[in-house]
Amino acid sequence: MAPILLLHSMYGLRPAVHAAADRLRAAGHDVHVPDLYDGRVVDDPEEGAAIKEEIGRDELLRRAVSAAAPHIGQGLVYAGFSLGGSIAQNLALADGKARGLLLLHGTSDLADDVSTELAVQLHVADPDTYEPVDWLNAWYLRMRRAGADVEVYRYGGAGHLYTDPDLDDYDAEAAERTWAIAEDFLDDL
Template sequence: MTDIILFHSVLGLRPIERHLAECLRVCGHAVALPDLYQGAATDDLDEGFAIKARIGWGAICLKAREALASTPGDAVLAGISMGAGVVAEFWESRPLAAGVLLLHGLATVPANTRPGLPIQLHVADTDPLFPEPDVTAWQESAEAARADVQVFRYPNAGHYFSDPALSDYNATAAAQLWSRSLAFLT
């Protein structure tokens, strides 16, 4: 069994995150899925950013910190899009994390990253939020930290291609992402 804490995207805690958490639980993992928006959620990116602004990054991180307090220190840190940014806020203070799983977003690699730390990144090939130069620079920083890095780029996919409720959805890419993520977590 792997302990996992999964932080949702800027859209809030939605059915896709709940479904993923349930799938992981069925596979025998313990999953913490904090609601950083306290019930607010949307399918619209602009509205998601408005919710984030209204709540404030400090309050979002406070909720994440509260959730982390009851999570084992070796839990896998996982984040979806904005959730990767939340992972970035706490990664340095969780040096025993068993791994880092980043879906649709980047997280700054801290200087104290443990050599050999398993990290997996999944992003769209032409993601306007995370263009190729940024992904390449991120990969170089993770490799410089001597982490065990896997980067998966998905062609013909939009930013949040794994969510069937969104227009970015790509069934083939989503199936690959979930298969690779599950393998990473076992």
């Protein structure tokens, strides 16, 4: 199995990210979980956004690239939660050896000239305040046009970060369905 780089959300490297990594490790995956926020963890979205802005998108990408670098030759699977999904998408599309892309609660824009054959799976709340339906539909079409093999799973009534049991968004049923589907996806890469 390909190693997985799992990137945290704007809340930082929370216990839910470690739990997700442990779950994937128990299923036989080699999972790497970098801390892009240097130990800062928050429960409030405004505080998380402030840390993200303070560090800056370019620096977050640089930190993620540095975390990926030791594993690139092995054909990484990039994965991430919300902000981490956005960063994972950018890294995966730039890595010609990437094996797959697992997005949990987040996407990123695509360059017009992007081309990829990646297997991509997105799990997202429906509706999601950070990933509006119009955006997701356009994202899906652009990913398909780029050549990606894309699957999108939407979870009605779930909150944005519905896989984190320590946040108000948590939805146990949606989280369990997400992980069951994601594990099958990762096993097939």
